[in-house]
Amino acid sequence: MPDLTRMRHDYTLGRLSEDELAPTWVEQFDRWFGDAVTAEIPEPNAVVVATADADGAPDARVVLMKGYDAAGIVFGTSYASAKGAQLAVNPRAALVFPWHALQRQVRVTGRVERIGDAASDDLWDPRPRGSQVAAAASVQSTVVDSREELEERVRRLDGQTPEGKLPRPAAWGGYRVVPERVEFWQGGSDRLHDRLRFVLDEAEGGGWLVQRLAP
Structure with a gap:
């Protein structure tokens, strides 16, 4: 087996400061997603979707994001799949966009809802x-x-x-992850990463707070 302790790279491509952060999570996501597309990262819309069943047992897989806006992030799947069954009893999910080539990742957590028949047709057609x-x-x-x-x-x-x-089969459709937390992670030298997180502040009428997290 290779020596896994030596499989490490120093992250030196960039920094992320509060001054550089976009006013909203979706504007910041749009910037970074655009960078991933420009960098020709293979399938930049590939995202890890983590769900859990009624007992809290976790499950994760990679799917393709099919859309995003201020309302959330959308993907399509079979409602009869494992993730569909899990979301039926525990409608929450965590997402990770792993843009390793840019030394970045975006993490999203929130509730999940179906997007409806017409919007699902737009994904299927x-x-x-x-x-x-x-x-x-x-x-x-x-x-x-x-x-x-x-x-x-x-x-x-x-x-x-x-x-x-x-x-479109009746058992196939779209889900939207409605964000409650969105973290933008930029790798830093000596593992001193930049982690800036938008957090939904329901106490303030649905506004967003920005927090810096320790790496």
């Missing part, structure tokens, strides 16, 4: 037909006997449906 068929044929997170079984389900559905895009 642009998908290529092959992706739609695969999603519709697969009961996500369930146990299957083999790869061949999955491929046969896809072939069968593909042959049974007209050419063109498929209608």
